[in-house]
Amino acid sequence: xxxxxxxxxxxxxxxxxxxxxxxxxxxxxxxxxxxxxxxxxxxxxxxxxxxxxxxxxxxxxxxxxxxxxxxxxxxxxxxxxxxxxxxxxxxxxxxxxxxxxxxxxxxxxxxxxxxxxxxxxxxxxxxxxxxxxxxxxxxxxxxxxxxxxxxxxxxxxxxxxxxxxxxxxxxxxxxxxxxxxxxxxxxxxxxxxxxxxxxxxxxxxxxxxxxxxxxxxxxxxxxxxxxxxxxxxxxxxxxxxxxxxxxxxxxxxxxxxxxxxxxxxxxxxxxxxxxxxxxxxxxxxxxxxxxxxxxxxxxxxxxxxxxxxxxxxxxxxxxxxxxxxxxxxxxxxxxxxxxxxxxxxxxxxxxxxxxxxxxxxxxxxxxxxx
Amino acid sequence: xxxxxxxxxxxxxxxxxxxxxxxxxxxxxxxxxxxxxxxxxxxxxxxxxxxxxxxxxxxxxxxxxxxxxxxxxxxxxxxxxxxxxxxxxxxxxxxxxxxxxxxxxxxxxxxxxxxxxxxxxxxxxxxxxxxxxxxxxxxxxxxxxxxxxxxxxxxxxxxxxxxxxxxxxxxxxxxxxxxxxxxxxxxxxxxxxxxxxxxxxxxxxxxxxxxxxxxxxxxxxxxxxxxxxxxxxxxxxxxxxxxxxxxxxxxxxxxxxxxxxxxxxxxxxxxxxxxxxxxxxxxxxxxxxxxxxxxxxxxxxxxxxxxxxxxxxxxxxxxxxxxxx
Amino acid sequence: xxxxxxxxxxxxxxxxxxxxxxxxxxxxxxxxxxxxxxxxxxxxxxxxxxxxxxxxxxxxxxxxxxxxxxxxxxxxxxxxxxxxxxxxxxxxxxxxxxxxxxxxxxxxxxxxxxxxxxxxxxxxxxxxxxxxxxxxxxxxxxxxxxxxxxxxxxxxxxxxxxxxxxxxxxxxxxxxxxxxxxxxxxxxxxxxxxxxxxxxxxxxxxxxxxxxxxxxxxxxxxxxxxxxxxxxxxxxxxxxxxxxxxxxxxxxxxxxxxxxxxxxxxxxxxxxxxxxxxxxxxxxxxxxxxxxxxxxxxxxxxxx
Numbered sequence: 001x002x003x004x005x006x007x008x009x010x011x012x013x014x015x016x017x018x019x020x021x022x023x024x025x026x027x028x029x030x031x032x033x034x035x036x037x038x039x040x041x042x043x044x045x046x047x048x049x050x051x052x053x054x055x056x057x058x059x060x061x062x063x064x065x066x067x068x069x070x071x072x073x074x075x076x077x078x079x080x081x082x083x084x085x086x087x088x089x090x091x092x093x094x095x096x097x098x099x100x101x102x103x104x105x106x107x108x109x110x111x112x113x114x115x116x117x118x119x120x121x122x123x124x125x126x127x128x129x130x131x132x133x134x135x136x137x138x139x140x141x142x143x144x145x146x147x148x149x150x151x152x153x154x155x156x157x158x159x160x161x162x163x164x165x166x167x168x169x170x171x172x173x174x175x176x177x178x179x180x181x182x183x184x185x186x187x188x189x190x191x192x193x194x195x196x197x198x199x200x201x202x203x204x205x206x207x208x209x210x211x212x213x214x215x216x217x218x219x220x221x222x223x224x225x226x227x228x229x230x231x232x233x234x235x236x237x238x239x240x241x242x243x244x245x246x247x248x249x250x251x252x253x254x255x256x257x258x259x260x261x262x263x264x265x266x267x268x269x270x271x272x273x274x275x276x277x278x279x280x281x282x283x284x285x286x287x288x289x290x291x292x293x294x295x296x297x298x299x300x301x302x303x304x305x306x307x308x309x310x311x312x313x314x315x316x317x318x319x320x321x322x323x324x325x326x327x328x329x330x331x332x333x334x335x336x337x338x339x340x341x342x343x344x345x346x347x348x349x350x351x352x353x354x355x356x357x358x359x360x361x362x363x364x365x366x367x368x369x370x
Numbered sequence: 371x372x373x374x375x376x377x378x379x380x381x382x383x384x385x386x387x388x389x390x391x392x393x394x395x396x397x398x399x400x401x402x403x404x405x406x407x408x409x410x411x412x413x414x415x416x417x418x419x420x421x422x423x424x425x426x427x428x429x430x431x432x433x434x435x436x437x438x439x440x441x442x443x444x445x446x447x448x449x450x451x452x453x454x455x456x457x458x459x460x461x462x463x464x465x466x467x468x469x470x471x472x473x474x475x476x477x478x479x480x481x482x483x484x485x486x487x488x489x490x491x492x493x494x495x496x497x498x499x500x501x502x503x504x505x506x507x508x509x510x511x512x513x514x515x516x517x518x519x520x521x522x523x524x525x526x527x528x529x530x531x532x533x534x535x536x537x538x539x540x541x542x543x544x545x546x547x548x549x550x551x552x553x554x555x556x557x558x559x560x561x562x563x564x565x566x567x568x569x570x571x572x573x574x575x576x577x578x579x580x581x582x583x584x585x586x587x588x589x590x591x592x593x594x595x596x597x598x599x600x601x602x603x604x605x606x607x608x609x610x611x612x613x614x615x616x617x618x619x620x621x622x623x624x625x626x627x628x629x630x631x632x633x634x635x636x637x638x639x640x641x642x643x644x645x646x647x648x649x650x651x652x653x654x655x656x657x658x659x660x661x662x663x664x665x666x667x668x669x670x671x672x673x674x675x676x677x678x679x680x681x682x683x684x685x686x687x688x689x690x691x692x693x694x695x
Numbered sequence: 696x697x698x699x700x701x702x703x704x705x706x707x708x709x710x711x712x713x714x715x716x717x718x719x720x721x722x723x724x725x726x727x728x729x730x731x732x733x734x735x736x737x738x739x740x741x742x743x744x745x746x747x748x749x750x751x752x753x754x755x756x757x758x759x760x761x762x763x764x765x766x767x768x769x770x771x772x773x774x775x776x777x778x779x780x781x782x783x784x785x786x787x788x789x790x791x792x793x794x795x796x797x798x799x800x801x802x803x804x805x806x807x808x809x810x811x812x813x814x815x816x817x818x819x820x821x822x823x824x825x826x827x828x829x830x831x832x833x834x835x836x837x838x839x840x841x842x843x844x845x846x847x848x849x850x851x852x853x854x855x856x857x858x859x860x861x862x863x864x865x866x867x868x869x870x871x872x873x874x875x876x877x878x879x880x881x882x883x884x885x886x887x888x889x890x891x892x893x894x895x896x897x898x899x900x901x902x903x904x905x906x907x908x909x910x911x912x913x914x915x916x917x918x919x920x921x922x923x924x925x926x927x928x929x930x931x932x933x934x935x936x937x938x939x940x941x942x943x944x945x946x947x948x949x950x951x952x953x954x955x956x957x958x959x960x961x962x963x964x965x966x967x968x969x970x971x972x973x974x975x976x977x978x979x980x981x982x983x984x985x986x987x988x989x990x991x992x993x994x995x996x997x998x999x
Contacts (some may be wrong), residue, residue, distance in 0.1 A: 438798070442796070442798050444798055444801050444802065446805075491984040492980070492983065492984060495983055495984075495987060496987075497797050497798065497801065498732075498733035498797070498801055499936075499983050499987065501733065501801055502733070502929070502932055502936075502979070502983075503979070503980055503983055505929065506929070506976035506979055506980055507976075507980070509929075509972060509973075509976055510973050510976050510977070513969075513970070513972055513973050514973065516969075517969050517970065626925070630805070630809065633802075633805075637802055666813075666816055666817045666820060666821060667817045669809075669813045669816065669817075670810070670813035670814060670816070670817050672809075672813075673806060673809035673810040673812075673813045674810055676802075676805075676806040676809065677788065677803065677806035677807060677809075677810055680788075680792070680799060680802055680803040680806055681787075681788065681791060681792070681803070684795065684799050
């Protein structure tokens with residue numbers, strides 16, 4: 001590239017950064033993720049993925065001849081703050097929103113984006129409670145909780161488990177997954193011998209551990225997040241429980257190993273495919289590492305796809321008008337994304353299950369279902 | 371924060387003096403209402419949502435102010451009554467298909483009963499015990515909402531419909547902004563009337579010297595209970611409108627930190643003083659929005675602010691002592 | 696598991712949990728004794744103790760390892776550091792407020808608690824910190840009961856600290872002064888007892904005990920969190936009230952009673968783990984309403 005060309009690229013980048021000043025020349029995308037609070041690591045990771053996607057799209061000429069810009073709305077994983085963040089995004093005239101991590105925080109924002117006719121691609125939240133609350137403009141590209149429950153039941157039954165203990169943390173996501181799993185497990189003709197609810201941040205799980213040991217389940221399924229899950233796993237193993245332990249996608253973190261240590265050996269995790277298990281994501285991982293100095297987290301690939309999907313839909317619609325973009329999203333099919341093909345059901349949820357099973361071997365995740 | 375507070379206090383001094391005089395007061399009020407009416411048109415939708423939130427806090431803080439500021443009872447579980455109002459409306463409209471306006475009296479009644487049940491036995495206790503009991507009550511309400519199917523468990527209730535009022539569908543953020551303007555004004559008027567009433571003077575008396583008050587023939591438990599129940603009712607009304615505004619309610623909105631935020635609103639501005647409490651509510655809601663760039667540090671700024679206020683200006687940011695007259 | 700075995704295990708769980716509650720409850724009760732203040736920040740000192748110990752341990756584990764010797768050393772340093780923090784808090788925040796209305800000083804205590812929590816929140820980004828030790832899960836089986844070495848050391852440590860405290864309070868001059876101040880502060884001042892010093896010593900000891908509990912909890916459970924003091928603060932207060940607030944043996948007894956109540960209470964059919972916290976709060980409210988002096992507390996006429 002000659003000097004002139006380089007200048008032109010830099011000028012283009014400057015325009016992209018100076019976004020609002022060139023409002024007519026850009027397409028503003030909202031990113032609703034928690035960037036503060038206990039879930040902030042996930043949120044920042046998702047925002048990083050959007051940055052990568054945005055830059056790639058802009059480098060390739062943008063969408064409809066315009067550059068993409070992004071504005072972050074911090075929902076702090078809290079319903080009330082999420083409403084504020086969503087209103088702020090809407091008032092900044094974003095043409096689409098990508099993100100949504102905590103289901104409980106995503107839920108009340110659906111109406112706001114719906115009223116404002118803003119297409120919303122939900123890239124992580126996957127509680128089934130979101131489905132009936134969707135006014136029609138939201139699209140869930142992570143598999144929903146019921147698909148995770150199906151995967152969990154099939155896998156655990158395949159391991160020979162007949163009796164199951166389910167532990168959740170009393171929040172929207174983990175309770176939803178726990179209830180769905182209980183229903184599926186019972187329907188499969190097996191027995192749920194213990195169903196327990198912990199409180200977030202409770203350190204002592206002895207009461208739950210004793211209840212589980214008394215019920216002697218073949219497997220224990222923790223449906224909530226890694227921080228507390230690690231404590232439960234540790235205390236279960238410490239008390240001498242020898243059965244199968246499995247965790248849901250909220251516990252897909254290497255921090256689980258840091259806290260639970262050797263106790264986490266052999267723990268299974270049901271999760272959407274993280275970057276390291278996606279054959280198509282090699283370049284993505286490299287770019288992410290080069291840009292942010294760390295490995296992409298569990299929801300980075302999905303969120304990256306979310307941003308690309310929005311760009312694809314706008315291009316296909318030939319317009320940024322919400323009705324046209326929403327119609328285009330509904331027809332999404334046949335494109336191979338980082339996380340696999342995306343096609344939607346009539347409820348705007350992902351038409352296939354993307355869940356895989358991982359196992360902790362020497363404090364690293366390896367595929368367990370291949 | 372501290373120097374800001376002092377500057378603010380210095381600026382507000384002459385202003386408050388002006389406001390308390392006859393004509394000046396009416397002019398100021400007229401200007402205030404004009405500004406409130408014009409705000410959504412001038413400031414846009416996001417600011418309207420944030421201001422609505424601030425007005426909700428004004429209502430809640432004025433309600434808690436009756437308990438803490440007037441009667442001197444430390445209530446650390448005020449979000450419980452906020453929850454009672456929100457859930458009563460949510461359950462009755464969703465599960466029984468009732469009209470929102472008919473559920474309002476029900477929300478008030480449930481909150482009053484809850485107030486009597488919790489307050490009755492515990493208001494006899496020392497004030498620090500009361501603080502802990504109310505904290506425990508707040509947690510009990512939140513955990514119960516999380517555990518019961520009727521309250522939608524952890525996901526809470528969603529799809530609560532926006533109400534109609536004489537052919538006006540209260541649905542947009544601007545509609546709700548005006549509804550909350552009315553509520554906040556009503557709460558301020560009720561607070562002012564209460565503080566000037568016989569009951570208000572009894573609260574003041576009990577707050578300063580409980581034994582002397584009792585010697586004068588004031589039934590202190592009853593007087594305290596009146597304050598506690600009044601606060602509960604105002605909180606429940608706030609909760610009821612919160613539920614229809616958001617359309618979805620869930621247990622995290624009624625946590626201990628919510629109770630603490632409302633309490634901060636009461637104390638920062640100056641407990642017992644209506645303009646002070648309104649100022650406090652504004653700071654608690656607008657502050658975090660303005661300080662968003664500070665990330666995790668913004669709560670710390672608030673906590674330090676609260677501590678500094680308690681140490682150096684316990685009467686709050688608004689000038690003048692509480693109950694000056 | 697047989698029913699006996701379950702009951703035995705729950706008793707052991709209750710004992711471990713009760714030890715933590717008791718250590719934290721002691722600080723509550725001692726501080727309440729000398730300045731009649733419910734120190735809301737006490738649970739946060741437990742949290743702070745855990746974090747200080749983690750910092751110390753990660754610094755020294757290269758030399759002494761991350762086993763019990765390292766943990767003890769870290770605990771000792773955490774106790775000293777947090778003890779001093781307690782004294783500083785008393786000096787800065789509570790001392791100027793002693794003459795103020797009860798409401799103001801309670802809110803000040805709440806503010807101190809929020810400052811501590813949010814400082815750690817900001818420093819840790821709200822993340823859980825792993826408290827890595829080299830403690831294994833080894834132990835001995837006695838009958839149907841499996842007791843880990845960690846559990847033994849933990850309960851033993853708690854007992855040792857409590858016995859030391861009891862000896863300090865009953866046998867030393869400062870201990871006697873502390874008890875005298877709890878009974879009548881003004882009279883003590885008239886008799887030439889240096890009341891501020893006694894209050895300072897009380898804060899130091901109470902905070903140090905909370906830090907010891909925080910360290911042991913970190914090592915035993917394996918993680919720390921900025922909000923971990925909130926719930927245990929509430930529970931420990933409940934324990935102090937059950938035992939009779941102001942009474943040192945009462946705090947120990949109350950801790951154990953609450954630990955046992957929680958352990959066995961959650962096994963009652965229909966209660967279950969999801970109601971565990973509700974269960975303790977209901978116990979608290981019932982005790983406060985029906986027997987506010989607790990099991991071992993003096994009856995007092997004062998009411999505020």
